[in-house]
Amino acid sequence: MTGMSGYLRTLFLHPPSFEGFDGGAGSRYQARREVRSFWYPTWLAQPAALVPGSRLIDAPPADLSLGDVVPLARDYDLAVLHTSAPSFAHDVKVAEALREANPKIRVGFVGAHVAVARETALEASPAIEFVTGNEFDFTIQEIAQGRPIDRVTGVSYRTNGHVHRTPERAPLEDMDRLPYVVDVYKRDLDVERYFIGYLLHPYLSLYTGRGCRSKCTFCLWPQTVGGQRYRTRSVDNVVAEIERATRLFPQVKEYFFDDDTFTDDLPRAEAIARGLGRLGVTWSCNAKADVPYATLKILKDNGLRLLLVGYESGSQAILNNVKKGIRLDRAREFTRHAKALGITIHGTFVMGLPGETRETIEATIKFALEIDPHTIQVSLAAPYPGTALYREAQARGWLETESLVDAGGVQTSVLGYPHLGRTEIFASLEQFYRRFYFRPRKIFAIGAEMLRDRAVLRRRLGEGADFLRFLARRRRERH
Numbered sequence: 001m002t003g004m005s006g007y008l009r010t011l012f013l014h015p016p017s018f019e020g021f022d023g024g025a026g027s028r029y030q031a032r033r034e035v036r037s038f039w040y041p042t043w044l045a046q047p048a049a050l051v052p053g054s055r056l057i058d059a060p061p062a063d064l065s066l067g068d069v070v071p072l073a074r075d076y077d078l079a080v081l082h083t084s085a086p087s088f089a090h091d092v093k094v095a096e097a098l099r100e101a102n103p104k105i106r107v108g109f110v111g112a113h114v115a116v117a118r119e120t121a122l123e124a125s126p127a128i129e130f131v132t133g134n135e136f137d138f139t140i141q142e143i144a145q146g147r148p149i150d151r152v153t154g155v156s157y158r159t160n161g162h163v164h165r166t167p168e169r170a171p172l173e174d175m176d177r178l179p180y181v182v183d184v185y186k187r188d189l190d191v192e193r194y195f196i197g198y199l200l201h202p203y204l205s206l207y208t209g210r211g212c213r214s215k216c217t218f219c220l221w222p223q224t225v226g227g228q229r230y231r232t233r234s235v236d237n238v239v240a241e242i243e244r245a246t247r248l249f250p251q252v253k254e255y256f257f258d259d260d261t262f263t264d265d266l267p268r269a270e271a272i273a274r275g276l277g278r279l280g281v282t283w284s285c286n287a288k289a290d291v292p293y294a295t296l297k298i299l300k301d302n303g304l305r306l307l308l309v310g311y312e313s314g315s316q317a318i319l320n321n322v323k324k325g326i327r328l329d330r331a332r333e334f335t336r337h338a339k340a341l342g343i344t345i346h347g348t349f350v351m352g353l354p355g356e357t358r359e360t361i362e363a364t365i366k367f368a369l370e371i372d373p374h375t376i377q378v379s380l381a382a383p384y385p386g387t388a389l390y391r392e393a394q395a396r397g398w399l400e401t402e403s404l405v406d407a408g409g410v411q412t413s414v415l416g417y418p419h420l421g422r423t424e425i426f427a428s429l430e431q432f433y434r435r436f437y438f439r440p441r442k443i444f445a446i447g448a449e450m451l452r453d454r455a456v457l458r459r460r461l462g463e464g465a466d467f468l469r470f471l472a473r474r475r476r477e478r479h
């Protein structure tokens with residue numbers, strides 16, 4: 001059956017799993033966070049924008065449970081579920097429940113986790129009819145148009161108990177063929193429900209391109225769905241989408257470009273910045289710690305507020321081990337420049353990467369205290385299937401468990417080394433946070449920010465409570 005549009009009635013679903021789970025349709029490292037936070041489900045919004053009459057449901061931020069979602073199966077012919085390594089087992093149960101409610105509904109899984117092991121994913125349950133390869137927007141559009149699945153490229157599927165694979169789909173080169181996501185956000189999402197602690201609220205995020213030129217061994221998207229070239233939308237196309245967003249969402253205070261590394265193409269980043277400057281919007285983006293001063297100045301002069309910077313480690317040897325392509329002295333200089341220009345920095349770090357020792361943990365904490373980003377996020381090394389880090393960990397026997405999150409969806413420590421067990425790595429994360437945040441200088445800076453703005457005060461107090469609960473919970477479940 002097709003809807004009035006001639007397309008299958010299609011439901012795009014980021015399924016319910018763990019409470020407060022920030023999942024893979026928009027989040028690189030899927031877990032329940034220290035403070036309740038959600039990225040937009042952009043990877044689902046893109047194909048949703050290509051299928052007229054579809055609906056996108058992002059269950060975790062909407063607080064929707066399995067019981068809320070399952071009855072919807074009766075209204076649809078096709079359900080496209082975005083899955084991730086930590087949530088896959090949950091997502092399979094959702095697929096089965098949808099099929100039970102409507103035995104005619106077709107169910108497909110998308111996302112990096114299934115793209116790297118398509119046939120294994122199909123074997124998980126007969127409820128999954130198909131899974132897609134790396135870039136799945138037009139794959140899904142063609143299936144939703146009712147095209148026979150054996151004539152759709154980039155898909156593995158099951159018929160009569162047999163699994164088949166169609167030829168690979170070529171990567172999308174003309175990125176302007178992707179329609180705007182902001183119209184789908186407007187139709188199906190409630191922007192007020194999307195929080196990221198270090199972004200203004202409400203914020204809105206989208207991608208202006210896919211892929212990253214760096215080859216960091218732990219980083220999932222460039223090794224799977226995005227690729228290791230930065231394929232980009234044109235400057236005019238990006239600026240026009242933001243202009244449209246300002247009309248659709250007058251309440252949005254900040255736009256975030258969640259491209260892997262928005263600063264991979266400096267002249268283009270500068271050109272987009274100038275366009276945004278003309279619109280007068282506040283915006284932020286991901287960056288590597290190597291953007292030259294002249295570019296930073298242009299970005300700042302045109303509305304840039306914050307850079308999210310993956311420093312990862314204060315040990316040059318570890319940065320080299322994971323092929324980060326950054327020198328610590330360059331990162332120091334970049335940080336000085338950004339701060340001098342008044343750009344806020346959210347720095348991210350990873351504990352437990354190959355080469356980690358007690359000394360490198362100490363060096364990383366000291367490095368973070370020295371460069372002093374405004375806020376930080378510390379993660380545990382997460383070897384995702386499909387990454388070079390996963391293959392290395394498998395070959396070297398570092399995988400002490402395969403489970404990336406605990407029963408509550410909080411990140412666990414997976415890698416352990418003969419000289420440094422995963423329990424110690426797990427504990428280092430709390431030590432890092434405490435030493436960074438529980439300093440008079442930091443407490444004073446955050447207090448001053450709260451006093452300036454009552455909305456920030458309310459949010460920060462809530463986040464502070466969340467954060468302390470998170471630390472307490474980790475201590476209870478330490479393993």
Ligand code: SF4
Binds near residue numbers: 214324
């Ligand atoms: S620079 Fe950032 S986005 Fe690019 S591969 Fe490395 S970690 Fe991933």
